[in-house]
Amino acid sequence: MNFFKTFKHDTWVKPYIKQYKGLLITALLLGLLTSFCAAALMFTSGYTIDKAATHPINILLIYIPILMTRAFGIGRPVFKYLERLKSHNWVLRVTSDLRTRLYKTLESDASFFSEYHKTGDIMGLLSEDISHLQNLYLRTIFPTVISYLLTIIASIALGIFNPSFGFFVFLLLFIEVFLVPLFSVSIESARRSYQKSVKSDLYVQLTDNIMGVDDWVISGRKDDFKKLTSQNIQNLNQSKNKSKAFRRNRDFGLQLIFAAIVICFLIFTNLTMTNNQVQANFVSAVVLAIFPLSDTIIPVSQGFEEWPQYRDSIERLNTIKPIPNNLPKQVTLDPKDFESISVDNITFEYDSNSPILIKNFTQKIKKGEKLALLGPSGIGKTTILQLILGDLSPQQGQISINDLDISQIQENRENIFSVLNQKPFLFNTTLMNNVRLGNEHKSDAEVKKALERVGLKPLIESLPEKYDTIVGENGSRFSGGEQERIALARILLQDAPIVLLDEPTVGLDPITENDLLETFFDVLKDKTIIWVTHHLQGITHVDHVVFMNSDAIEMEGSPEKLYQTNKHFKDLYQMDQGY
Template identity: 65%
Template sequence: MWKHDTWVKPYLKQYKGLLITALLLGVLTTFCGGALMFTSGYTIDKSATHPFNILLIYPAIVITRAFGIGRPVFKYLERLLSHNWVLKVTSNLRTRLYQTVEQDAAFFKEKYQSGNLLGLLAEDIDHLQNLYLRTIFPTVVGLLLALIITVGIGYFDLRFGILIGILLLIEVLVAPLVSTAVEAARRSKQKVLKDQLYTQLTDNILGVHDWILAGRQTDFQSATTNTVKALNQSKLKSKHFRWRRDFSLQVVLGLMFLVLLIFTNLYFTGTQEQANYVAAFVLAIAPVGETIIPISQGFEEYPTYQDSVKRLNNLEPTIEQLPTQQHLALQDFQTLQLNHLQFEYDADSPILLTDFNQTIQRGQKVALIGPSGTGKTTLLQLINGDLAPQQGQVTLNQIPVRALKTEQQQLFSFLNQQPFLFNTTIMNNVRLGNEHKTDAQVKAALDAVHLTPLIEQLPNGYETSVQEAGARFSGGEQQRITLARILLQDAPIVLLDEPTVGLDPITENKLLDTIFDVLHDKTIFWVTHHLQGINHVDQVIFLANGQIEMQGQPQKLMRENQHFQELYRMDQGDF
């Protein structure tokens, strides 16, 4: 996993100077803590001998003060630099994550459930942040301290140095590795349960109206109960394990005190002056314990970090191979051509389009109808360049549409079945179409789609919040707000993907009249599932089995094409 990692190692290298400084400050913090206890112990022992002059212990008092001041100062600097380092890294990680998701949004929507995607965005970067703060920093500092202490005591006696080194390794390496082994499966299970909980909560929130309409409020409330219960039980087991582990680590720390007590009594009790160092050596180990005991907690969470690193490293976006980009002035657009298009999503999927040909002149309105699954929406994605056909080409003025990707937002507007409205004001939602337009132009667009009377009746008028996902307004009103956004965008080509689905016939008729009225000068390619409002278009294309089954002006098809007449009667409910 780490060999091919591109989410952790690059940032360790990028900010290595800041990282090394933070680690050294961590070592100095614990060193000052140990030195503070050492000099304090010496001062206490020395004072107990009743020195005849205060000057005999004054240097020790001064040094104690120095280390007492040094410890919080170094601790503050270490926290400042380490958190600065982590914030720099995680800022880059979050930026990269959102850019990755943005570049391949369709891929993520198909591969991840909403709950899993929320877990990915909400937790994985935080896990990497904890990887640095709870695992990498304490472990490196702990190993450095273990090395210093082992070498220091080994200088006096190799046997005691080795014994202290073994006890320190138990604290710094053995206990953390045991914690990882014991907690790995449990932590992985907790991660899975959390992802399930995200997914269940997402389903419940998005489907709350269906629960209520079905009269199953109790089921709605208990839908996540089993998952929460299993998660809490697993967390409780982890808590009990941590208590037993931390108690064992305190026992090992007590053994270190005992070993140091024996060591100092063997080597520092020959004279009264040497005896002053007994308490100093023993007490100096206390701050070290505060530093190394939390290492096990960081290692225990490693499986979670590992899972996050794997998920993030699997997020590399699909690299889109685009031709050399060209320029097309909006006023120069005249012809949209679909030349011999053939498309399939992969080798195992059926061919959706076969030798599809069409030429659409500027200002023409085309309706595309046909059974579900025949590739109508796919054709819209081919037209605006989001998908590339296996054969054939889509061109604007003979320029491949994929060579105009940098100008896609200026050339194409899109209105689909469920346009998204953000939880902000009406003005902000419409201005999304073109942020450079004035308030007057935004209001003019809203007036064009016949929303002015409604908006002016609202308490906050144009500054009214549409609420989450546009919940403040009905489906038809949401579509009109989005239509105003399209007007403000003022792109020459408008792609409509069944924008009236779910609306009642009266609202649908009024919305279609508005759409084709305000977009009268635009080139429109309209995917629809039935023939309501078909009189608004110049051409109707019926797509079946990847090919054009019939095509023509709607009025002519109504007069001359029996199949079209049957479809119209079925659409009107006249069997």
């Protein structure tokens, strides 16, 4: 019931079974032929040995079984190899489609990633759930279908020869391929679910620990850091050991049942196939043919036992839904045609419990102007940037570029907007590759020119690998200010008319911050800039300042005018400058 309930509304497994059904059927048939060849090999070998012992009057009576033995001996590994090729080809196609689909699903709401998903959970999706679906096919679906087909075929074949014995063997095989697997599921279901939850917690803890390791070390709690996951790991190992013990005992029981089937065949063949010499030659052949089938039948219980974690993965993947695309008809705006941004009386809040409330916010930013948004943390400055980008939609009001609503240019917004935030991500590849991310069609000379404009040429030229220097994981090879300059070079290469700066100098020392701001506003002098900042360092570079508080705009105007007419602004500026 749980099996059918899981697949009733599934959209991550069933569609691909239908899509690649031809390849799936081929893999199953090859698996069936592999088992047939294994049984036939033992059958012809047993017959050949018995027949040779009776001194046949014609060598052909031995030669033909020998040829068949060789044929089945070759056929078994060949069919097994082809079955592996086809089944893995099928699985790799499906999992490739699944990974692509997962990426597209998560990419569609990448701006809200941290709101809807934990990083550790996504690691679990990628490393566990997709792999679980791969194992679902290879370790559960394929072996189960093949064993069921063998059980039906063998029972029917024996039933034709002797209905009572055929039915009796069917009951024993039914225990092997159905009852024991169901028993395994019932025993291991809770245990597997527990192991899954512990692993998920470990992924989340791993993410937190890696990102926060410096804080643990600085605080002098290295021992606590080492012990942080030890209890979870210990509990996981204990649970796994119990699973291993159960698996050993279950497989031993399955072997005993299979031994009972072999004994039944020995008794049956001796009672019914020893009336004459011709029949007696088939006794060992029939019994030996049973043994290879254990390799197909016994693993079914292992596949069933793992079903709970596969089910959990299927249900988990089915909860990942893309945000519906409710965008209006898209318009391609030429960056050269950009004239202004209009933010008209927008109101926005995440929910009634959120501390962020933007109410009746209005601004008009013309081409080439530089706007600074100031205010304490948590009042919605970054949220305004997200609204301007179109990642969020206001509950009231409108944001437009020229005469187009921001929602109308989302498909090609990278041509209009560049973004530089507090911690730009640098990939563990060369400087050239990191900068070229801004525009992959730019030449090496243009990439180097961008790096020169942001002031990195002397540093890069001094490095042994120069422009082919690997930046390290998350840019660790370079300082915070240098990382921002590399990201700025990306923006220059992207060459969008609007640049959004989200506190890019936070955490830097005053001298580095001042030098970096000088560079920003120098190389971006022909761009329209909206700069979110928390203090007044470098404020003279902008044309217009908007100082926000938790209720509304407290003051706004040019820095020069505010300094002359607004005592609060003047006090803040002087305090920030150290006067």
